[in-house]
Amino acid sequence: MKTKITYHAKDVLFKSLSEVYKDQALTSYGLDFPKIVRMLPNEFPQVKADEKKADSVFLLEDDSVLLLEYESNNRIKENFVKYGEYIIRIINRYYRESREIKTVNMAVIYASDIVEAENKISFGSLSIGVQSVFMKNFDGELALRNIHDKIKSG
Incomplete structure (x- = not known):
């Protein structure tokens, strides 16, 4: 009798090994992480009908x-x-459309009542870095005078 082996045999094997070695360190793979406490669910079902909308997205002249x-x-x-989530969605869109991975730059403009914020947060394998602009650092009166002067001078 012929037994069919699933196409995902390697995934099944590695998942089984992960369950067997769940109380072991990952050093056998050459990985330097803390000891595993327990295995977590590895399925992330998601049916979404949301309309996430970033504030502004621009294509820059360097194609980023x-x-x-x-x-x-x-x-x-x-x-x-x-x-x-926005960055991943942008990357996914360009990859699906052109099989190209775009560089995504990020900047955040903070309202004048926010005086500081982190520029980089690491989630382990994923880090997000932004360039921050704090409106508190701008002289609004000076900007208004400059605008009035420009209007007066045509």
């Missing part, structure tokens, strides 16, 4: 993408999770 967000809240870590 700029994701520009405007923030008036101080939920910095929560915002970084949101940025990660």
